[in-house]
Amino acid sequence: MKQIQTILCLLALTPILLSFQQDDELKTSMVRGKEIFIANCVTCHMQNGEGIEGVYPPLAKSDYLMSDKVRAIKQVLEGASGPMTVNGIQYNGFMAGFDLSDREVSDVLNYIKNSWGNKSEAITPEEVKSVR
Ligand code: HEC
Numbered sequence: 380m381k382q383i384q385t386i387l388c389l390l391a392l393t394p395i396l397l398s399f400q401q402d403d404e405l406k407t408s409m410v411r412g413k414e415i416f417i418a419n420c421v422t423c424h425m426q427n428g429e430g431i432e433g434v435y436p437p438l439a440k441s442d443y444l445m446s447d448k449v450r451a452i453k454q455v456l457e458g459a460s461g462p463m464t465v466n467g468i469q470y471n472g473f474m475a476g477f478d479l480s481d482r483e484v485s486d487v488l489n490y491i492k493n494s495w496g497n498k499s500e501a502i503t504p505e506e507v508k509s510v511r
Pocket residue numbers: 415416419420421422423424434435436437438441443444445451454455459460461462463465470471472473474477487488491
């Protein structure tokens with residue numbers, strides 16, 4: 380009887396333990412992503428992700444960034460240019476693509492999509508690979 384109780388208890392805990400593990404993966408990905416952000420993105424999008432209004436769009440609370448995951452992956456890989464509206468402000472600039480690995484792209488996106496008030500599910504290197 381005790382054994383059955385233990386097994387049932389472990390079964391009940393599994394989803395909780397798995398969600399802790401996922402949180403951990405996101406956190407370590409964000410730690411790596413912060414380094415990549417500082418090395419590649421901070422000069423334009425700024426340390427606090429606020430960018431420069433009218434010139435470099437914000438990543439912090441960016442409606443544009445948060446609304447389309449595949450587009451965000453593509454923009455880090457291939458760059459972005461042409462008109463876009465971010466949080467109601469028009470931009471028409473140019474950003475070159477980045478020569479980063481699948482994991483680096485997922486790490487930097489996990490950092491920017493979960494910092495400065497942003498919150499979203501983790502992006503995996505496999506997702507980046509499928510968009511590339
Ligand atoms: C040389 C300046 C510069 C650097 C460095 C740069 N960006 Fe950008 N980024 C821009 C500009 C300019 C745009 C808007 C392009 C347009 O108007 O079409 C943009 C747009 C974006 C967007 C979509 C708009 C938004 O704000 O949601 C994302 C996401 C983004 N950049 C992420 C990054 C990431 C991640 C890095 C680093 C890997 C990076 N950028 C590095 C200049 C830069």
